[in-house]
Amino acid sequence: MTAFSLSGSERQILSGARCVGKADPNEQLEVIVILRRQADAALSGLIDKLNRNEQVAHLTREQFAQKFGAAAQDIAKVEHFAKQHGLHVVSENAASASVILSGTVAQCNAAFNVDLERCTYSYQHRQKTHQGSYRGRTGVLEIPTELKDIVTAVLGLDNRPQARSHFRFRPPFHPAAQGSDVSYTPLQVASLYNFPGNSGAGQCIALIELGGGYQASDLQTYFSGLGITAPTVTAIAVGTGKNQPTGDANSADGEVMLDIEVAGAIASKANIAVYFSPNTDAGFISAVNTAIHDAQNKPSVISISWGGPESSWTQQAMQAFNQTLQAAAAMGVTVCVASGDSGSSDGVSGGSNNVDFPASSPYVLACGGTSLHASAKAITSEVVWNDGAQGGAGGGGVSAVFALPVWQQNLTVTTESGIKSPLTKRGVPDVAGDADPATGYAVRVDGTDTVIGGTSAVAPLWAALVACINSARSGAGSDTKGTSVGFINPKLYQQQAAFHDITQGNNGNFNAEPGWDACTGLGSPDGTKVLSSII
Structure with missing residues (x-):
């Protein structure tokens, strides 16, 4: 099966982290496969009108799913890919254009041509040291060529902390200028x-x-x-x-x-x-x-x-x-x-x-x-x-x-x-x-x-x-x-x-x-x- 590098999927090790060994090949994980939407040009046209502040009727959730959800045949191709690699289809959602797959680290390594590792990290946030570990990867993901125009992202193989909260307690100092x-x-x-x-x-x-x-x-x-x-x-x-x-x-x-x-x-x-x-x-x-x-x-x-x-x-x-x-x-x-x-x-x-x-x-x-x-x-x-x-x-x-x-x-x-x-x-x-x-x-x-x-x-x-x-x-x-x-x-x-x-x-x-x-x-x-x- 011919492989295709998934655009934009390249990962580097988290800053301040180090890899300490291979991920457990039997560890179970879930990945989210994001698919292209139907009628993408029509959706872009609708968004262009919104950007120009034109009067546009908002779509109901049902209307959006019907017009712009993932196509049934695209979902079927992802399901076929999962079956080939022993991955289980947890759920599919045409409205959000996503399919959730589950499998072991070994199965996901083979399916997406990656080498998942265990990494430890330490960083400072709000004057506090945060330490932990995550399952990580470096490099790009690969998918079959048959999916290259269908799949836009594969998320969840790497489970590093992605975001930080943006709140701060009152500090023990008084800003002199204010x-x-x-x-x-x-x-x-x-x-x-x-x-x-x-x-x-x-x-x-x-x-x-x-x-x-x-x-x-x-x-x-x-x-x-x-x-x-x-x-x-x-x-x-x-x-x-x-x-x-x-x-x-x-x-x-x-x-x-x-x-x-x-x-x-x-x-x-x-x-x-x-x-x-x-x-x-x-x-x-x-x-x-x-x-x-x-x-x-x-x-x-x-x-x-x-x-x-x-x-x-x-x-x-x-x-x-x-x-x-x-x-x-x-x-x-x-x-x-x-x-x-x-x-x-x-x-x-x-x-x-x-x-x-x-x-x-x-x-x-x-x-x-x-x-x-x-x-x-x-x-x-x-x-x-x-x-x-x-x-x-x-x-x-x-x-x-x-x-x-x-x-x-x-x-x-x-x-x-x-x-x-x-x-x-x-x-x-x-x-x-x-x-x-x-x-x-x-x-x-x-x-x-x-x-x-x-x-x-x-x-x-x-x-x-x-x-x-x-x-x-x-x-x-x-x-x-x-x-x-x-x-x-x-x-x-x-x-x-x-x-x-x-x-x-x-x-x-x-x-x-x-x-x-x-x-x-x-x-x-x-x-x-x-x-x-x-x-």
């Missing part, structure tokens, strides 16, 4: 940003989580303390993921609780669906796919507070993920993503410019960070969040992967030294909100009341705003009644007056400036103006 520490409840932040008065009734907000968990008793205590009824929160297991709180607030529990409490406080009448999945590229994409195609909970907005530098992803994984996010746009699902907490370098050693993915996808609303100060229920100052070498800073910059969207044309980017140049590829972020831990959010994690910041808080903040807008649209005129705002970016870039323009500060190598910038995007929201501009 005054004394303060904290806000999510309701206070929403009030300062003039969010509309409704609370997301009739909507479902999806939260993507790659670890950790929540305790229902903590949520009840927290929302009771705010004087509001706790929203309905449902945990949804994806693969081997599940709601599994660790009891350590500095673990992924902090992320999970922050997301639920910010989104749930502001959009308290919305249902909150929390999708738990393993922290791998396959697990991450599976969680988002599950949320987008969830015909039971039907989320209209998704919040993602996890990601990693573009350079840490394989091209096949990024393109498969981007395909998933494109599907969300076609179905009218808004996806809000944290832009990262490590400034213009995104934590990559050497200080070069890097942006975080999936925030850099052109089909998401990338959410950057500010430092917010207020007095007498009004904003007194708002600048770029940047705590310097000791702390974090809002992620932002220019993608090395994704082309310049039509709605970002004619924008410029300004370096910290003041050099201005045209934006030539996808710029990050699109919008911003309070993210500085020193002006952070009062939340409850693992039985403890604490203050957390990071762009992780901004994604659910914007998701809650979108849910409130969608709820308001349900009672609007015939042109919008019952429809979600969906892919919101092209609309927002025409509504600069709906934002607080952030013009002071930098995130490392980029400066804030009037209008869009690579630190805070269009700025922080005036929620009522955002609503009125797109209702």
Whole structure:
């Protein structure tokens, strides 16, 4: 059988890791095979209209599956390939254009011509050392030539941790440039940003989580303390993921609780669906796919507070993920993503410019960070969040992967030294909100009341705003009644007056400036103006 190298599948060993031996040949694993979609040209045409902000009817989940799902004959060819190599077909999903296969390491080595190994790693994140091991590979994957135009990605052979959460606890220092520490409840932040008065009734907000968990008793205590009824929160297991709180607030529990409490406080009448999945590229994409195609909970907005530098992803994984996010746009699902907490370098050693993915996808609303100060229920100052070498800073910059969207044309980017140049590829972020831990959010994690910041808080903040807008649209005129705002970016870039323009500060190598910038995007929201501009 003639083999074909799968484009974009090349892997390198994880930075800071070392391989310590062959993977157990009898170890069982699952891989996700991503397939091409039907009528790809028609889907591209629909997306082009959305990018130009033309009036387009969103597809239902059923319509999308029928028009753009994987073809039955393509799925059959993958099943035949699996049978030839003794792999078991766990599931197939035409809507998400994916087939899950299971088998042993030995079978997968032979099927994809790889040599899976055991690797150990150690890295620093949020001033904490993280150690572990993963099943890894180097080089490219191979597939039969008969599948070369059908299969676009094979994920799950390598199960290294793919993403990091973007939250930070209030540090034990006071940023001298930004005054004394303060904290806000999510309701206070929403009030300062003039969010509309409704609370997301009739909507479902999806939260993507790659670890950790929540305790229902903590949520009840927290929302009771705010004087509001706790929203309905449902945990949804994806693969081997599940709601599994660790009891350590500095673990992924902090992320999970922050997301639920910010989104749930502001959009308290919305249902909150929390999708738990393993922290791998396959697990991450599976969680988002599950949320987008969830015909039971039907989320209209998704919040993602996890990601990693573009350079840490394989091209096949990024393109498969981007395909998933494109599907969300076609179905009218808004996806809000944290832009990262490590400034213009995104934590990559050497200080070069890097942006975080999936925030850099052109089909998401990338959410950057500010430092917010207020007095007498009004904003007194708002600048770029940047705590310097000791702390974090809002992620932002220019993608090395994704082309310049039509709605970002004619924008410029300004370096910290003041050099201005045209934006030539996808710029990050699109919008911003309070993210500085020193002006952070009062939340409850693992039985403890604490203050957390990071762009992780901004994604659910914007998701809650979108849910409130969608709820308001349900009672609007015939042109919008019952429809979600969906892919919101092209609309927002025409509504600069709906934002607080952030013009002071930098995130490392980029400066804030009037209008869009690579630190805070269009700025922080005036929620009522955002609503009125797109209702």
